[in-house]
Amino acid sequence: MAHLVSPLVSIENVDMRYGGPNGTLAVSGLNMKVGKGEFAAVVGPSGCGKSTLMKLVTGLHIPQGGGVIVAGKQVTEPVSIVGMAFQNPTMLPWRTTLDNILLPLEIVERHRHRLRRHKAEYVEKAEHLLETVGLKGFGSKFPWQLSGGMQQRANLCRALIHEPELLMLDEPFGALDAFTREELWCVIRDLHAAQGVTIVLVTHDLREATFLADRIFVMSARPGRILKEHVVPFARPRDLEVMYEKGFNDMVHELHGEIAKARVAA
Amino acid sequence: MSAVTDNTTPVTQARPLSARMSWVTLAPWLYTLGLFVLWELLVIALEMPPTILPAPSRVFQAILQYWSPIWKNSLQTLYTTTLGFAIAVVAGLGIGLFIGWSKTIYAGLYPLMIGFNAIPKVALVPILVIWFGIGTIPAVLTAFLISFFPIVVNVATGLATIEPETEDVLRALGAKKMDIMLKVGIPRSMPYFFGSLKIAITLAFVGSVVSETVASNYGLGNMMSSAQSQFNVPLVFAGLLMLAVEGIAMYAFMAWIERRMTGWAHRSTMAQ
Numbered sequence: 278m279a280h281l282v283s284p285l286v287s288i289e290n291v292d293m294r295y296g297g298p299n300g301t302l303a304v305s306g307l308n309m310k311v312g313k314g315e316f317a318a319v320v321g322p323s324g325c326g327k328s329t330l331m332k333l334v335t336g337l338h339i340p341q342g343g344g345v346i347v348a349g350k351q352v353t354e355p356v357s358i359v360g361m362a363f364q365n366p367t368m369l370p371w372r373t374t375l376d377n378i379l380l381p382l383e384i385v386e387r388h389r390h391r392l393r394r395h396k397a398e399y400v401e402k403a404e405h406l407l408e409t410v411g412l413k414g415f416g417s418k419f420p421w422q423l424s425g426g427m428q429q430r431a432n433l434c435r436a437l438i439h440e441p442e443l444l445m446l447d448e449p450f451g452a453l454d455a456f457t458r459e460e461l462w463c464v465i466r467d468l469h470a471a472q473g474v475t476i477v478l479v480t481h482d483l484r485e486a487t488f489l490a491d492r493i494f495v496m497s498a499r500p501g502r503i504l505k506e507h508v509v510p511f512a513r514p515r516d517l518e519v520m521y522e523k524g525f526n527d528m529v530h531e532l533h534g535e536i537a538k539a540r541v542a543a
Numbered sequence: 544m545s546a547v548t549d550n551t552t553p554v555t556q557a558r559p560l561s562a563r564m565s566w567v568t569l570a571p572w573l574y575t576l577g578l579f580v581l582w583e584l585l586v587i588a589l590e591m592p593p594t595i596l597p598a599p600s601r602v603f604q605a606i607l608q609y610w611s612p613i614w615k616n617s618l619q620t621l622y623t624t625t626l627g628f629a630i631a632v633v634a635g636l637g638i639g640l641f642i643g644w645s646k647t648i649y650a651g652l653y654p655l656m657i658g659f660n661a662i663p664k665v666a667l668v669p670i671l672v673i674w675f676g677i678g679t680i681p682a683v684l685t686a687f688l689i690s691f692f693p694i695v696v697n698v699a700t701g702l703a704t705i706e707p708e709t710e711d712v713l714r715a716l717g718a719k720k721m722d723i724m725l726k727v728g729i730p731r732s733m734p735y736f737f738g739s740l741k742i743a744i745t746l747a748f749v750g751s752v753v754s755e756t757v758a759s760n761y762g763l764g765n766m767m768s769s770a771q772s773q774f775n776v777p778l779v780f781a782g783l784l785m786l787a788v789e790g791i792a793m794y795a796f797m798a799w800i801e802r803r804m805t806g807w808a809h810r811s812t813m814a815q
Contacts, residue, residue, distance in 0.1 A: 335715040357717040384716040
Protein backbone atom coordinates (compact mmCIF):
# COMPACT_ATOMS: atom_id res chain seq x y z
CA MET A 278 0.00 0.00 0.00
CA ALA A 279 2.56 2.52 -1.12
CA HIS A 280 -0.06 5.15 -1.88
CA LEU A 281 -0.95 5.45 1.78
CA VAL A 282 2.41 7.02 2.47
CA SER A 283 1.09 10.32 1.09
CA PRO A 284 -2.69 10.25 1.24
CA LEU A 285 -4.63 13.05 -0.49
CA VAL A 286 -7.36 12.93 2.13
CA SER A 287 -6.63 12.08 5.70
CA ILE A 288 -9.30 12.16 8.40
CA GLU A 289 -7.90 11.64 11.86
CA ASN A 290 -10.04 10.89 14.86
CA VAL A 291 -12.72 13.39 13.88
CA ASP A 292 -15.75 14.26 16.02
CA MET A 293 -18.52 16.37 14.53
CA ARG A 294 -21.56 17.46 16.47
CA TYR A 295 -24.43 19.57 15.14
CA GLY A 296 -26.39 22.16 17.08
CA GLY A 297 -24.26 23.05 20.10
CA PRO A 298 -22.74 20.94 22.88
CA ASN A 299 -25.93 18.88 23.43
CA GLY A 300 -26.68 18.45 19.72
CA THR A 301 -26.55 15.29 17.64
CA LEU A 302 -23.19 13.63 17.34
CA ALA A 303 -22.97 12.90 13.60
CA VAL A 304 -19.57 11.26 13.45
CA SER A 305 -17.27 10.20 16.25
CA GLY A 306 -13.73 8.88 16.16
CA LEU A 307 -13.75 8.86 12.38
CA ASN A 308 -10.52 7.70 10.75
CA MET A 309 -10.06 7.41 7.02
CA LYS A 310 -7.31 7.80 4.47
CA VAL A 311 -7.69 8.05 0.72
CA GLY A 312 -4.60 7.86 -1.46
CA LYS A 313 -3.92 10.10 -4.43
CA GLY A 314 -5.61 8.82 -7.58
CA GLU A 315 -7.59 6.29 -5.64
CA PHE A 316 -11.30 5.60 -6.04
CA ALA A 317 -12.86 5.21 -2.59
CA ALA A 318 -16.46 4.38 -1.81
CA VAL A 319 -18.23 4.94 1.50
CA VAL A 320 -21.25 2.79 2.32
CA GLY A 321 -23.35 2.45 5.44
CA PRO A 322 -26.83 2.45 6.93
CA SER A 323 -28.90 5.57 6.28
CA GLY A 324 -28.21 8.48 8.60
CA CYS A 325 -24.69 7.28 9.32
CA GLY A 326 -23.11 10.64 8.64
CA LYS A 327 -22.02 10.08 5.04
CA SER A 328 -23.10 13.56 4.06
CA THR A 329 -21.25 14.94 7.08
CA LEU A 330 -18.16 13.20 5.75
CA MET A 331 -18.63 15.02 2.43
CA LYS A 332 -18.90 18.36 4.18
CA LEU A 333 -15.88 17.69 6.38
CA VAL A 334 -13.63 16.84 3.47
CA THR A 335 -14.74 19.82 1.39
CA GLY A 336 -14.30 22.19 4.33
CA LEU A 337 -17.96 23.19 4.53
CA HIS A 338 -17.91 21.99 8.14
CA ILE A 339 -14.93 22.25 10.45
CA PRO A 340 -14.84 19.39 12.99
CA GLN A 341 -14.88 20.06 16.74
CA GLY A 342 -12.41 17.28 17.39
CA GLY A 343 -9.58 15.71 15.37
CA GLY A 344 -8.29 16.95 12.05
CA VAL A 345 -9.00 16.75 8.35
CA ILE A 346 -6.00 17.06 6.06
CA VAL A 347 -6.50 17.47 2.33
CA ALA A 348 -3.51 17.70 -0.02
CA GLY A 349 -1.13 18.13 2.91
CA LYS A 350 -3.02 21.04 4.47
CA GLN A 351 -5.25 21.14 7.52
CA VAL A 352 -8.78 22.05 6.38
CA THR A 353 -9.93 25.28 7.99
CA GLU A 354 -11.99 26.74 5.15
CA PRO A 355 -13.61 25.44 1.94
CA VAL A 356 -10.98 23.75 -0.23
CA SER A 357 -11.32 24.73 -3.86
CA ILE A 358 -9.38 21.73 -5.22
CA VAL A 359 -12.59 19.75 -4.75
CA GLY A 360 -15.44 19.19 -7.19
CA MET A 361 -18.81 18.10 -5.85
CA ALA A 362 -21.85 16.38 -7.31
CA PHE A 363 -25.07 15.49 -5.49
CA GLN A 364 -28.06 13.30 -6.23
CA ASN A 365 -29.97 16.45 -7.16
CA PRO A 366 -28.15 17.84 -10.24
CA THR A 367 -29.02 21.46 -9.22
CA MET A 368 -28.41 22.91 -12.66
CA LEU A 369 -29.45 26.56 -12.79
CA PRO A 370 -32.46 26.69 -15.13
CA TRP A 371 -31.71 30.18 -16.50
CA ARG A 372 -28.30 29.13 -17.81
CA THR A 373 -27.61 26.87 -20.76
CA THR A 374 -25.92 23.58 -19.99
CA LEU A 375 -22.59 24.99 -21.17
CA ASP A 376 -22.92 28.09 -18.96
CA ASN A 377 -23.85 25.86 -16.04
CA ILE A 378 -20.68 23.86 -16.54
CA LEU A 379 -18.60 27.05 -16.69
CA LEU A 380 -20.09 28.31 -13.41
CA PRO A 381 -17.31 27.00 -11.11
CA LEU A 382 -14.78 28.94 -13.17
CA GLU A 383 -16.59 32.16 -12.28
CA ILE A 384 -16.04 31.31 -8.61
CA VAL A 385 -12.68 29.60 -8.20
CA GLU A 386 -10.05 32.22 -7.44
CA ARG A 387 -7.42 31.01 -9.88
CA HIS A 388 -9.83 30.94 -12.86
CA ARG A 389 -12.28 33.78 -12.30
CA HIS A 390 -9.90 36.52 -13.38
CA ARG A 391 -8.80 34.63 -16.48
CA LEU A 392 -12.26 33.57 -17.59
CA ARG A 393 -13.25 36.55 -19.70
CA ARG A 394 -10.02 36.79 -21.64
CA HIS A 395 -9.59 33.05 -22.15
CA LYS A 396 -13.26 32.28 -22.70
CA ALA A 397 -12.73 30.32 -25.92
CA GLU A 398 -10.18 28.06 -24.29
CA TYR A 399 -12.52 27.28 -21.39
CA VAL A 400 -15.50 26.72 -23.65
CA GLU A 401 -13.44 24.26 -25.66
CA LYS A 402 -12.55 22.44 -22.46
CA ALA A 403 -16.20 22.28 -21.43
CA GLU A 404 -17.22 20.94 -24.83
CA HIS A 405 -14.51 18.32 -24.58
CA LEU A 406 -15.87 17.26 -21.19
CA LEU A 407 -19.40 17.14 -22.61
CA GLU A 408 -18.13 14.87 -25.35
CA THR A 409 -16.43 12.61 -22.79
CA VAL A 410 -19.69 12.05 -20.94
CA GLY A 411 -21.65 11.56 -24.17
CA LEU A 412 -23.37 14.95 -24.34
CA LYS A 413 -21.68 16.30 -27.45
CA GLY A 414 -23.73 19.14 -28.94
CA PHE A 415 -26.04 19.56 -25.94
CA GLY A 416 -24.20 22.57 -24.50
CA SER A 417 -26.66 25.08 -25.94
CA LYS A 418 -29.69 23.29 -24.47
CA PHE A 419 -31.17 24.40 -21.17
CA PRO A 420 -30.90 21.84 -18.38
CA TRP A 421 -34.67 21.39 -18.23
CA GLN A 422 -34.59 20.27 -21.83
CA LEU A 423 -32.38 17.34 -20.81
CA SER A 424 -33.44 14.04 -19.23
CA GLY A 425 -32.48 13.20 -15.64
CA GLY A 426 -29.53 11.07 -16.75
CA MET A 427 -28.28 13.78 -19.10
CA GLN A 428 -28.53 16.40 -16.35
CA GLN A 429 -26.46 14.18 -14.09
CA ARG A 430 -23.82 13.85 -16.83
CA ALA A 431 -23.73 17.63 -17.14
CA ASN A 432 -23.47 17.82 -13.36
CA LEU A 433 -20.35 15.64 -13.52
CA CYS A 434 -18.88 17.99 -16.13
CA ARG A 435 -19.54 20.94 -13.83
CA ALA A 436 -17.82 19.13 -10.97
CA LEU A 437 -14.77 18.49 -13.18
CA ILE A 438 -14.38 21.72 -15.16
CA HIS A 439 -11.90 23.36 -12.77
CA GLU A 440 -9.72 20.26 -12.82
CA PRO A 441 -10.18 19.33 -9.16
CA GLU A 442 -7.73 16.93 -7.59
CA LEU A 443 -10.57 15.40 -5.61
CA LEU A 444 -14.09 14.59 -6.74
CA MET A 445 -16.70 14.11 -4.01
CA LEU A 446 -19.86 12.33 -5.17
CA ASP A 447 -22.89 12.09 -2.87
CA GLU A 448 -25.19 9.41 -4.29
CA PRO A 449 -25.01 10.99 -7.71
CA PHE A 450 -26.95 8.20 -9.43
CA GLY A 451 -29.59 7.59 -6.77
CA ALA A 452 -32.49 9.05 -8.73
CA LEU A 453 -31.76 7.32 -12.04
CA ASP A 454 -33.14 4.15 -13.56
CA ALA A 455 -31.02 0.99 -13.53
CA PHE A 456 -29.79 1.19 -17.14
CA THR A 457 -28.92 4.87 -17.04
CA ARG A 458 -27.12 4.26 -13.77
CA GLU A 459 -24.96 1.52 -15.32
CA GLU A 460 -24.15 3.82 -18.24
CA LEU A 461 -23.03 6.52 -15.85
CA TRP A 462 -20.95 4.05 -13.84
CA CYS A 463 -19.01 3.46 -17.02
CA VAL A 464 -18.69 7.20 -17.60
CA ILE A 465 -17.27 7.70 -14.11
CA ARG A 466 -15.01 4.67 -14.47
CA ASP A 467 -13.57 6.07 -17.71
CA LEU A 468 -13.19 9.58 -16.29
CA HIS A 469 -11.28 8.19 -13.34
CA ALA A 470 -9.04 6.15 -15.60
CA ALA A 471 -8.39 9.02 -18.03
CA GLN A 472 -7.93 11.95 -15.66
CA GLY A 473 -6.28 10.33 -12.66
CA VAL A 474 -8.56 12.25 -10.33
CA THR A 475 -9.10 11.00 -6.78
CA ILE A 476 -12.75 10.13 -6.18
CA VAL A 477 -14.72 9.63 -2.99
CA LEU A 478 -18.17 8.19 -3.70
CA VAL A 479 -20.81 8.12 -1.00
CA THR A 480 -23.53 5.65 -1.91
CA HIS A 481 -26.24 3.29 -0.73
CA ASP A 482 -25.76 1.03 -3.72
CA LEU A 483 -23.35 -1.77 -2.80
CA ARG A 484 -23.01 -3.02 -6.38
CA GLU A 485 -22.13 0.51 -7.46
CA ALA A 486 -19.48 0.74 -4.75
CA THR A 487 -18.01 -2.66 -5.59
CA PHE A 488 -17.98 -2.06 -9.32
CA LEU A 489 -16.34 1.36 -9.16
CA ALA A 490 -14.11 1.55 -6.11
CA ASP A 491 -10.59 0.47 -5.24
CA ARG A 492 -11.44 0.59 -1.59
CA ILE A 493 -14.75 0.47 0.27
CA PHE A 494 -15.26 1.94 3.72
CA VAL A 495 -18.20 0.62 5.74
CA MET A 496 -19.59 3.12 8.23
CA SER A 497 -21.50 2.39 11.43
CA ALA A 498 -24.86 3.84 12.39
CA ARG A 499 -24.87 7.29 13.98
CA PRO A 500 -22.53 8.46 15.40
CA GLY A 501 -20.65 7.33 12.32
CA ARG A 502 -17.20 5.79 12.28
CA ILE A 503 -15.44 3.38 9.94
CA LEU A 504 -16.28 -0.22 10.85
CA LYS A 505 -14.34 -1.93 8.14
CA GLU A 506 -12.20 -1.31 5.10
CA HIS A 507 -12.28 -3.56 2.04
CA VAL A 508 -9.83 -3.60 -0.82
CA VAL A 509 -11.68 -4.45 -4.03
CA PRO A 510 -9.56 -7.04 -5.83
CA PHE A 511 -10.99 -6.90 -9.37
CA ALA A 512 -8.55 -5.84 -12.06
CA ARG A 513 -9.08 -2.63 -14.07
CA PRO A 514 -10.41 -1.79 -16.58
CA ARG A 515 -13.58 -3.44 -15.30
CA ASP A 516 -16.38 -4.44 -17.57
CA LEU A 517 -20.04 -4.44 -16.48
CA GLU A 518 -19.82 -8.24 -16.85
CA VAL A 519 -17.71 -8.35 -13.69
CA MET A 520 -20.92 -7.87 -11.73
CA TYR A 521 -22.06 -11.36 -12.70
CA GLU A 522 -18.96 -13.07 -11.37
CA LYS A 523 -19.11 -15.05 -8.17
CA GLY A 524 -16.40 -13.06 -6.40
CA PHE A 525 -18.31 -9.84 -7.05
CA ASN A 526 -21.52 -11.19 -5.62
CA ASP A 527 -19.73 -12.59 -2.59
CA MET A 528 -18.28 -9.17 -1.87
CA VAL A 529 -21.66 -7.43 -2.22
CA HIS A 530 -23.14 -10.08 0.02
CA GLU A 531 -20.48 -9.55 2.65
CA LEU A 532 -20.97 -5.74 2.58
CA HIS A 533 -24.70 -6.25 2.84
CA GLY A 534 -24.24 -8.41 5.93
CA GLU A 535 -22.01 -5.84 7.61
CA ILE A 536 -24.43 -2.99 7.00
CA ALA A 537 -27.39 -5.04 8.19
CA LYS A 538 -25.45 -5.73 11.41
CA ALA A 539 -24.58 -2.04 11.79
CA ARG A 540 -28.26 -1.17 11.45
CA VAL A 541 -29.27 -3.63 14.16
CA ALA A 542 -26.55 -2.29 16.46
CA ALA A 543 -28.01 1.20 16.15
CA MET B 544 -65.34 -2.61 -38.05
CA SER B 545 -62.94 -1.45 -35.41
CA ALA B 546 -60.69 0.05 -38.08
CA VAL B 547 -63.57 2.19 -39.29
CA THR B 548 -64.41 3.51 -35.85
CA ASP B 549 -60.72 4.17 -35.21
CA ASN B 550 -60.58 6.26 -38.33
CA THR B 551 -63.70 8.27 -37.72
CA THR B 552 -63.14 9.25 -34.10
CA PRO B 553 -60.08 11.46 -34.68
CA VAL B 554 -61.89 13.27 -37.51
CA THR B 555 -64.96 14.03 -35.42
CA GLN B 556 -62.73 15.09 -32.55
CA ALA B 557 -60.47 17.32 -34.64
CA ARG B 558 -63.18 19.75 -35.65
CA PRO B 559 -64.51 20.72 -32.20
CA LEU B 560 -60.89 20.99 -31.02
CA SER B 561 -60.03 23.69 -33.53
CA ALA B 562 -63.34 25.39 -32.75
CA ARG B 563 -62.54 25.24 -29.05
CA MET B 564 -59.19 26.97 -29.65
CA SER B 565 -60.82 30.11 -31.00
CA TRP B 566 -63.47 29.96 -28.27
CA VAL B 567 -60.69 30.23 -25.70
CA THR B 568 -59.40 33.48 -27.21
CA LEU B 569 -62.92 34.81 -27.60
CA ALA B 570 -64.06 33.76 -24.12
CA PRO B 571 -62.88 36.84 -22.14
CA TRP B 572 -64.74 39.17 -24.50
CA LEU B 573 -67.87 37.04 -24.60
CA TYR B 574 -68.00 36.67 -20.82
CA THR B 575 -67.57 40.43 -20.34
CA LEU B 576 -70.31 41.06 -22.85
CA GLY B 577 -72.45 38.46 -21.08
CA LEU B 578 -71.95 40.23 -17.76
CA PHE B 579 -73.10 43.55 -19.23
CA VAL B 580 -76.13 41.92 -20.84
CA LEU B 581 -77.08 40.24 -17.55
CA TRP B 582 -76.62 43.50 -15.69
CA GLU B 583 -78.78 45.35 -18.23
CA LEU B 584 -81.50 42.70 -18.02
CA LEU B 585 -81.42 42.74 -14.22
CA VAL B 586 -81.85 46.51 -14.14
CA ILE B 587 -84.77 46.29 -16.59
CA ALA B 588 -86.40 43.38 -14.77
CA LEU B 589 -86.15 44.96 -11.31
CA GLU B 590 -86.94 48.44 -12.65
CA MET B 591 -83.91 49.87 -10.82
CA PRO B 592 -83.74 53.68 -10.78
CA PRO B 593 -80.39 54.97 -12.21
CA THR B 594 -79.61 56.61 -8.86
CA ILE B 595 -79.30 53.15 -7.28
CA LEU B 596 -78.00 50.89 -10.04
CA PRO B 597 -77.64 52.38 -13.52
CA ALA B 598 -77.78 50.01 -16.47
CA PRO B 599 -74.55 49.56 -18.44
CA SER B 600 -76.07 51.42 -21.38
CA ARG B 601 -76.63 54.40 -19.06
CA VAL B 602 -73.01 54.08 -17.77
CA PHE B 603 -71.60 54.12 -21.30
CA GLN B 604 -73.76 57.10 -22.03
CA ALA B 605 -72.23 58.84 -19.00
CA ILE B 606 -68.72 57.98 -20.25
CA LEU B 607 -69.47 59.72 -23.56
CA GLN B 608 -71.21 62.63 -21.87
CA TYR B 609 -68.40 63.33 -19.37
CA TRP B 610 -65.54 62.15 -21.57
CA SER B 611 -63.29 65.15 -20.97
CA PRO B 612 -63.23 65.02 -17.11
CA ILE B 613 -63.16 61.21 -17.15
CA TRP B 614 -60.16 61.22 -19.49
CA LYS B 615 -58.28 63.83 -17.45
CA ASN B 616 -58.96 62.12 -14.12
CA SER B 617 -58.13 58.69 -15.54
CA LEU B 618 -54.75 59.97 -16.65
CA GLN B 619 -54.18 61.53 -13.22
CA THR B 620 -54.98 58.24 -11.47
CA LEU B 621 -52.84 56.30 -13.90
CA TYR B 622 -50.02 58.74 -13.21
CA THR B 623 -50.20 58.56 -9.39
CA THR B 624 -50.61 54.79 -9.51
CA THR B 625 -47.68 54.07 -11.81
CA LEU B 626 -45.44 56.53 -9.98
CA GLY B 627 -46.25 54.94 -6.62
CA PHE B 628 -45.85 51.51 -8.17
CA ALA B 629 -42.47 52.44 -9.67
CA ILE B 630 -41.21 53.57 -6.28
CA ALA B 631 -42.58 50.34 -4.80
CA VAL B 632 -40.68 48.29 -7.40
CA VAL B 633 -37.36 49.98 -6.60
CA ALA B 634 -37.87 49.98 -2.83
CA GLY B 635 -39.42 46.50 -2.78
CA LEU B 636 -36.55 45.03 -4.76
CA GLY B 637 -34.00 46.75 -2.51
CA ILE B 638 -35.66 45.80 0.77
CA GLY B 639 -36.40 42.28 -0.51
CA LEU B 640 -32.73 41.71 -1.36
CA PHE B 641 -31.71 43.19 1.99
CA ILE B 642 -34.11 40.97 3.95
CA GLY B 643 -33.27 37.85 1.96
CA TRP B 644 -29.55 38.46 2.45
CA SER B 645 -29.28 36.90 5.89
CA LYS B 646 -31.42 34.79 8.17
CA THR B 647 -31.01 37.29 11.04
CA ILE B 648 -32.26 40.25 9.05
CA TYR B 649 -35.08 38.09 7.71
CA ALA B 650 -36.09 37.01 11.23
CA GLY B 651 -35.82 40.54 12.59
CA LEU B 652 -37.63 42.49 9.90
CA TYR B 653 -40.29 40.02 8.82
CA PRO B 654 -42.61 40.51 11.86
CA LEU B 655 -42.26 44.28 11.43
CA MET B 656 -43.24 44.00 7.80
CA ILE B 657 -46.26 41.85 8.65
CA GLY B 658 -47.36 44.33 11.27
CA PHE B 659 -46.95 47.21 8.87
CA ASN B 660 -48.88 45.40 6.19
CA ALA B 661 -51.74 44.72 8.58
CA ILE B 662 -52.35 48.46 9.04
CA PRO B 663 -55.18 49.59 6.73
CA LYS B 664 -53.50 52.06 4.40
CA VAL B 665 -56.59 54.28 4.37
CA ALA B 666 -55.75 55.07 8.01
CA LEU B 667 -52.38 56.42 6.91
CA VAL B 668 -53.82 58.91 4.42
CA PRO B 669 -54.66 61.55 7.07
CA ILE B 670 -51.07 61.36 8.34
CA LEU B 671 -49.75 61.77 4.81
CA VAL B 672 -52.05 64.75 4.35
CA ILE B 673 -50.65 66.36 7.52
CA TRP B 674 -47.15 65.89 6.14
CA PHE B 675 -47.63 66.68 2.47
CA GLY B 676 -51.03 68.36 2.10
CA ILE B 677 -53.80 67.03 -0.12
CA GLY B 678 -53.27 66.13 -3.78
CA THR B 679 -50.88 64.02 -5.78
CA ILE B 680 -48.21 63.21 -3.19
CA PRO B 681 -50.40 61.32 -0.67
CA ALA B 682 -51.94 59.35 -3.55
CA VAL B 683 -48.53 58.36 -4.89
CA LEU B 684 -47.32 57.43 -1.40
CA THR B 685 -50.43 55.40 -0.59
CA ALA B 686 -50.05 53.50 -3.86
CA PHE B 687 -46.42 52.87 -2.93
CA LEU B 688 -47.14 51.79 0.66
CA ILE B 689 -49.84 49.33 -0.30
CA SER B 690 -48.01 47.74 -3.24
CA PHE B 691 -44.45 47.28 -2.01
CA PHE B 692 -45.17 44.54 0.49
CA PRO B 693 -45.88 41.70 -1.99
CA ILE B 694 -42.75 42.64 -3.91
CA VAL B 695 -40.58 42.50 -0.77
CA VAL B 696 -42.03 39.17 0.34
CA ASN B 697 -41.57 37.56 -3.06
CA VAL B 698 -38.01 38.72 -3.61
CA ALA B 699 -37.03 37.68 -0.08
CA THR B 700 -38.67 34.28 -0.57
CA GLY B 701 -36.77 33.73 -3.82
CA LEU B 702 -33.50 34.42 -2.04
CA ALA B 703 -34.35 32.40 1.06
CA THR B 704 -35.20 29.24 -0.88
CA ILE B 705 -31.90 28.59 -2.66
CA GLU B 706 -31.31 24.82 -2.76
CA PRO B 707 -28.78 23.92 -0.06
CA GLU B 708 -26.91 21.65 -2.51
CA THR B 709 -26.34 24.53 -4.92
CA GLU B 710 -25.03 26.62 -2.07
CA ASP B 711 -22.74 23.77 -0.92
CA VAL B 712 -21.33 23.24 -4.41
CA LEU B 713 -20.49 26.92 -4.72
CA ARG B 714 -19.24 27.42 -1.18
CA ALA B 715 -16.92 24.44 -1.54
CA LEU B 716 -15.39 26.24 -4.50
CA GLY B 717 -14.69 29.25 -2.29
CA ALA B 718 -17.73 31.36 -3.20
CA LYS B 719 -18.47 34.33 -0.96
CA LYS B 720 -21.99 35.33 0.05
CA MET B 721 -21.91 38.00 -2.67
CA ASP B 722 -21.01 35.41 -5.36
CA ILE B 723 -23.91 33.17 -4.33
CA MET B 724 -26.33 36.10 -4.35
CA LEU B 725 -25.22 37.35 -7.76
CA LYS B 726 -24.92 33.97 -9.48
CA VAL B 727 -27.86 32.17 -7.90
CA GLY B 728 -29.97 34.20 -5.48
CA ILE B 729 -30.88 37.19 -7.61
CA PRO B 730 -31.55 35.38 -10.91
CA ARG B 731 -33.52 32.82 -8.93
CA SER B 732 -35.74 35.42 -7.26
CA MET B 733 -36.56 37.15 -10.55
CA PRO B 734 -39.60 34.97 -11.41
CA TYR B 735 -40.97 35.66 -7.92
CA PHE B 736 -40.29 39.36 -8.41
CA PHE B 737 -41.96 39.63 -11.81
CA GLY B 738 -44.84 37.48 -10.57
CA SER B 739 -45.38 39.86 -7.67
CA LEU B 740 -45.62 42.86 -10.02
CA LYS B 741 -49.01 41.63 -11.20
CA ILE B 742 -50.35 41.64 -7.64
CA ALA B 743 -48.61 44.89 -6.76
CA ILE B 744 -50.00 46.91 -9.68
CA THR B 745 -53.62 46.08 -8.85
CA LEU B 746 -52.98 46.96 -5.20
CA ALA B 747 -51.39 50.25 -6.28
CA PHE B 748 -54.69 51.24 -7.91
CA VAL B 749 -56.49 50.52 -4.63
CA GLY B 750 -54.03 52.77 -2.78
CA SER B 751 -54.13 55.73 -5.14
CA VAL B 752 -57.92 55.73 -5.49
CA VAL B 753 -58.45 55.46 -1.72
CA SER B 754 -56.19 58.44 -1.19
CA GLU B 755 -57.80 60.44 -4.01
CA THR B 756 -61.24 59.75 -2.57
CA VAL B 757 -60.27 60.98 0.89
CA ALA B 758 -57.81 63.75 0.11
CA SER B 759 -57.43 65.08 -3.40
CA ASN B 760 -58.95 67.42 -5.95
CA TYR B 761 -57.96 65.24 -8.86
CA GLY B 762 -58.15 61.68 -10.00
CA LEU B 763 -60.87 59.09 -10.50
CA GLY B 764 -61.29 58.65 -6.73
CA ASN B 765 -62.05 62.33 -6.31
CA MET B 766 -64.27 62.38 -9.40
CA MET B 767 -66.33 59.48 -8.10
CA SER B 768 -66.72 60.91 -4.62
CA SER B 769 -67.90 64.27 -5.97
CA ALA B 770 -70.22 62.53 -8.46
CA GLN B 771 -71.62 60.53 -5.56
CA SER B 772 -72.32 63.67 -3.54
CA GLN B 773 -74.32 64.96 -6.53
CA PHE B 774 -76.22 61.65 -6.86
CA ASN B 775 -74.67 61.25 -10.31
CA VAL B 776 -74.52 57.48 -9.92
CA PRO B 777 -73.92 56.70 -13.63
CA LEU B 778 -70.74 58.80 -13.45
CA VAL B 779 -69.61 56.88 -10.35
CA PHE B 780 -70.03 53.65 -12.29
CA ALA B 781 -68.26 55.19 -15.29
CA GLY B 782 -65.30 55.88 -12.97
CA LEU B 783 -65.35 52.30 -11.70
CA LEU B 784 -65.38 51.02 -15.25
CA MET B 785 -62.38 53.17 -16.19
CA LEU B 786 -60.51 51.88 -13.14
CA ALA B 787 -61.26 48.31 -14.18
CA VAL B 788 -59.99 49.01 -17.70
CA GLU B 789 -56.79 50.62 -16.42
CA GLY B 790 -56.29 47.76 -13.97
CA ILE B 791 -56.66 45.10 -16.64
CA ALA B 792 -54.36 46.96 -19.03
CA MET B 793 -51.58 47.35 -16.45
CA TYR B 794 -51.98 43.77 -15.29
CA ALA B 795 -51.67 42.51 -18.85
CA PHE B 796 -48.59 44.70 -19.31
CA MET B 797 -46.97 43.23 -16.16
CA ALA B 798 -47.84 39.70 -17.26
CA TRP B 799 -46.21 40.42 -20.62
CA ILE B 800 -43.05 41.74 -18.92
CA GLU B 801 -42.98 38.65 -16.70
CA ARG B 802 -43.13 36.34 -19.71
CA ARG B 803 -40.45 38.31 -21.56
CA MET B 804 -38.00 38.49 -18.66
CA THR B 805 -38.23 35.02 -17.12
CA GLY B 806 -39.18 32.70 -19.93
CA TRP B 807 -37.05 29.94 -18.39
CA ALA B 808 -39.36 29.82 -15.37
CA HIS B 809 -42.33 28.98 -17.61
CA ARG B 810 -40.48 26.07 -19.10
CA SER B 811 -43.38 23.64 -19.19
CA THR B 812 -44.92 25.65 -22.03
CA MET B 813 -41.63 26.09 -23.87
CA ALA B 814 -40.02 22.67 -23.58
CA GLN B 815 -39.24 21.13 -26.95
